[in-house]
Amino acid sequence: MSNKLNAENIYLCPTDVNEIDINAVSYYESVVAQQDHICGIIGAPTTIIQFRKTESRYWERIDSKVSDISLRTSCDILRRCVRDECEYCVECDNLHADLFHGLSETNLKQTLEIKIRAEIGSIRSRFKKQDHEIHVDTHECDDVERVYIHYKCPMFGYNELLFPIFFEGGIIAVIFLGQIKLKGSRQSIVSAKNQFFRNNPGIFKEYVALYNSDETRLKNDNKEAANEKGIWGHIISESVREANRRFPYILGKKAISEKGIIRYVISESVREVNPRFPDLFGKKDGMLVPSIEDELTVEAYEKTKEEICKWLSSFETALISDMKQKREIHVNNLLDLEISRFHKDSTFSICNEEQFNSLRKHIKQLMDRVVDGCGLKSIVVYSTSTVLQKNINKPLAELANPCYNLP
Numbered sequence: 001m002s003n004k005l006n007a008e009n010i011y012l013c014p015t016d017v018n019e020i021d022i023n024a025v026s027y028y029e030s031v032v033a034q035q036d037h038i039c040g041i042i043g044a045p046t047t048i049i050q051f052r053k054t055e056s057r058y059w060e061r062i063d064s065k066v067s068d069i070s071l072r073t074s075c076d077i078l079r080r081c082v083r084d085e086c087e088y089c090v091e092c093d094n095l096h097a098d099l100f101h102g103l104s105e106t107n108l109k110q111t112l113e114i115k116i117r118a119e120i121g122s123i124r125s126r127f128k129k130q131d132h133e134i135h136v137d138t139h140e141c142d143d144v145e146r147v148y149i150h151y152k153c154p155m156f157g158y159n160e161l162l163f164p165i166f167f168e169g170g171i172i173a174v175i176f177l178g179q180i181k182l183k184g185s186r187q188s189i190v191s192a193k194n195q196f197f198r199n200n201p202g203i204f205k206e207y208v209a210l211y212n213s214d215e216t217r218l219k220n221d222n223k224e225a226a227n228e229k230g231i232w233g234h235i236i237s238e239s240v241r242e243a244n245r246r247f248p249y250i251l252g253k254k255a256i257s258e259k260g261i262i263r264y265v266i267s268e269s270v271r272e273v274n275p276r277f278p279d280l281f282g283k284k285d286g287m288l289v290p291s292i293e294d295e296l297t298v299e300a301y302e303k304t305k306e307e308i309c310k311w312l313s314s315f316e317t318a319l320i321s322d323m324k325q326k327r328e329i330h331v332n333n334l335l336d337l338e339i340s341r342f343h344k345d346s347t348f349s350i351c352n353e354e355q356f357n358s359l360r361k362h363i364k365q366l367m368d369r370v371v372d373g374c375g376l377k378s379i380v381v382y383s384t385s386t387v388l389q390k391n392i393n394k395p396l397a398e399l400a401n402p403c404y405n406l407p
Helices: 028-042 073-080 083-100 108-126 186-199 205-213 215-220 223-246 258-267 278-283 298-345 353-374
Strands: 046-050 060-063 134-141 144-152 159-167 170-180 378-382 387-391
Touching: 028 046, 028 060, 028 298, 046 083, 073 083, 073 258, 083 108, 083 144, 083 159, 083 170, 108 134, 108 144, 134 298, 144 298, 159 298, 170 298, 186 258, 205 258, 298 353
Parallel strands: none
Antiparallel strands: 046 060, 046 170, 134 144, 144 159, 159 170, 378 387
């Protein structure tokens, strides 16, 4: 948490709802709510990744609460059935998001293409996908040309869109639109899934072993017994119980096999239209429940890009408004504090040069504290007949008209 404004530390929002940080542009609940809104409009899962360093090796993710409804079954299974919330998906998102890190609106298309050329080799190597391509493109919306990247997921072959989120010319986060299947792309998706499972044999081995060994315990709903296998055993048991509810046609038998899960993931052809999430529907009044399309036409795909660009324009405008309000409150509070301290500590009778210089010293100290605490580039203090100006990294300006009877 920070109570000092610092332009270099600006980020989108705290992921802890109880954290208050003046350098966070917005608030977690606001970002999630607005992301829920666009997710409901486009009927596709979205994820925001903000460029805020954490203790882990990954950037911070902010997932839409509606995304669970619109996840593809095969992607959902991959995330459920691999340890660590599926390191493949998380790392893939982070590596592609990182392409935007440190860039700005200025010459974005060119600098992004240069960065992709430098990083594409390591991304291909990580996912054993030598034909993986990342394309830079633009979409014009309301006379604004917005740069974005698109690529096919190196695991399952679905189309992915990745747009930067700007604040004051810099990129503070990105938003993903994923798991998009275009009409006519089914065969390439099946091919990508086959290649992924060939390159990652035994990916569900641990999951299957735990599921099959814990089956009796799950039937008896004996959580204490499930915990004998440790935290991971308990977590996987909970995942299996939920998976049984959502995917009884796969996992409802007495035993499951890796081949059975893989066959289903590869052959998945229709997206679930009515996934069962009654709690989610009931708790959030006014939520836009997405109309989920299994495949998108080219026209629908372009409309999706149009919708996300409109949303980004509105979202970025709201960020500016949010931060302006936070800064005004912060600066006013700090000024009140410093001026109160100044009046308390600075009672002068200015009759000579020495007393005047003492007053000027106190004014300079006040200005330094305000500039440092507010991240301002400059501040001006007015008197009846003179102006004192202090700029960061510059000496205090000389008085234009020295005067000793300052109020």
